[in-house]
Amino acid sequence: MKDFTSCYFTMNEEDAVEYAKTMLDIFDDDAELTCKEIGDGNLNYVFRVVDEKNGKSIIIKQAGPVARISDEFKVSPDRNRIESEILKLQGELAPGFVPKMYKYDPVMNCCVMEDLSDHQIMRTALMEHKKFPLFADHITTFMVNTLLLTSDVVMDHKEKKELVKKFINPELCEITEDLVYTEPFYDCPRNDLLDETRKFVQDEIWNDQQLALETAKLKFEFMTNAQSLLHGDLHTGSIFIKEDSTKVIDPEFAFYGPAGYDVGNVIANLIFAYANAKFTIDDEGRRKDYMTYLEETIKDVIDLFKTKFLAAWDEKATERVAKYPGFREYYLDSILKDTAAVTGLELCRRIIGIAHVKDITSIEDQSKRVRAEKLCLSAGKTFILERETMKHGVDYVKVIRTFAQQF
Ligand code: SR1
Numbered sequence: 001m002k003d004f005t006s007c008y009f010t011m012n013e014e015d016a017v018e019y020a021k022t023m024l025d026i027f028d029d030d031a032e033l034t035c036k037e038i039g040d041g042n043l044n045y046v047f048r049v050v051d052e053k054n055g056k057s058i059i060i061k062q063a064g065p066v067a068r069i070s071d072e073f074k075v076s077p078d079r080n081r082i083e084s085e086i087l088k089l090q091g092e093l094a095p096g097f098v099p100k101m102y103k104y105d106p107v108m109n110c111c112v113m114e115d116l117s118d119h120q121i122m123r124t125a126l127m128e129h130k131k132f133p134l135f136a137d138h139i140t141t142f143m144v145n146t147l148l149l150t151s152d153v154v155m156d157h158k159e160k161k162e163l164v165k166k167f168i169n170p171e172l173c174e175i176t177e178d179l180v181y182t183e184p185f186y187d188c189p190r191n192d193l194l195d196e197t198r199k200f201v202q203d204e205i206w207n208d209q210q211l212a213l214e215t216a217k218l219k220f221e222f223m224t225n226a227q228s229l230l231h232g233d234l235h236t237g238s239i240f241i242k243e244d245s246t247k248v249i250d251p252e253f254a255f256y257g258p259a260g261y262d263v264g265n266v267i268a269n270l271i272f273a274y275a276n277a278k279f280t281i282d283d284e285g286r287r288k289d290y291m292t293y294l295e296e297t298i299k300d301v302i303d304l305f306k307t308k309f310l311a312a313w314d315e316k317a318t319e320r321v322a323k324y325p326g327f328r329e330y331y332l333d334s335i336l337k338d339t340a341a342v343t344g345l346e347l348c349r350r351i352i353g354i355a356h357v358k359d360i361t362s363i364e365d366q367s368k369r370v371r372a373e374k375l376c377l378s379a380g381k382t383f384i385l386e387r388e389t390m391k392h393g394v395d396y397v398k399v400i401r402t403f404a405q406q407f
């Protein structure tokens, strides 16, 4: 029998079954448990444990001492505490939009949560060219609630600072500072890009001094602006979806940072799906239809976020000076600027840096993949440099259409 109570070890599928039997009070005594490790992220192990007798199932997610993507990233398994605490908090702020948390285990650095296997990872669903008409509404409610309601606009300032302390997340922030804000913008040995894309990156990204300066400003904004409690990694691989339901998972990068970081990640990852659609759907009618659907979704995410943010501000703001005329527009404006910038950073880093996205890497025809990469890089650079002008959903659509025509 394994000892799960005194010393951490990384579990395998057999261990996860034993863990479910001996450490959890979820399954019947005569349950016939099976387990499969289903994690395909860069960091953790995800075990799906099922009682074959009745189909009841749970997820056990365990943090290992190093990232799965590379041993170079030594990340404290304490990220699992952050993840389980923030999921509880997000569940209160945005009910129905995160999985239920059953248990957090600080010895095994794992948490046990609701199995969402009736949903699909959104990145995969978008690559299958499925549509989710409720997504923009759902994700903007989630973002407005989690971002505005954890800010100084709404929270008592001392309580907010307690949350800043509780969710200080130096190691995972360092990953973002390196992989998103720094390495993609110079010829860093850890970058991982196609030879065919390298010359374009050299000319358009690495040789652009203005772009380098802007990324420096943005990096310091990320490190110093404790505005809202972020999800911190809100890409389409962190979202489970089905027609009538959207669930946000994997908030282990959570910390207090600029609110636009989450919104920009959502937009950039919809743009990866857009590039995928452009270069993988052969039938012209279907391709146009799906790209239009994604354009509408991008537009709606920006515009609904703005409308809901201002309405929630009027209803929930407690800070006296936040109610002065013009301040809420000034504040939202700065979030929109950050949103555009982060959209651009994410678009560039997933092409140039070490952590890629399947929307692009799965494009089998190499010349089409290179065109998709150039589309993302060009749009990304534009969003960073022209972030002051990106005020409405339609501004995003104009940029991606321009580069979809060019490449
Ligand atoms: C070492 S982790 C690489 C990336 O995977 C995560 O999902 C984050 O996006 C991170 O940047």
Ligand code: MG
Pocket: 041, 042, 233, 238, 250
């Ligand atoms: Mg993740």
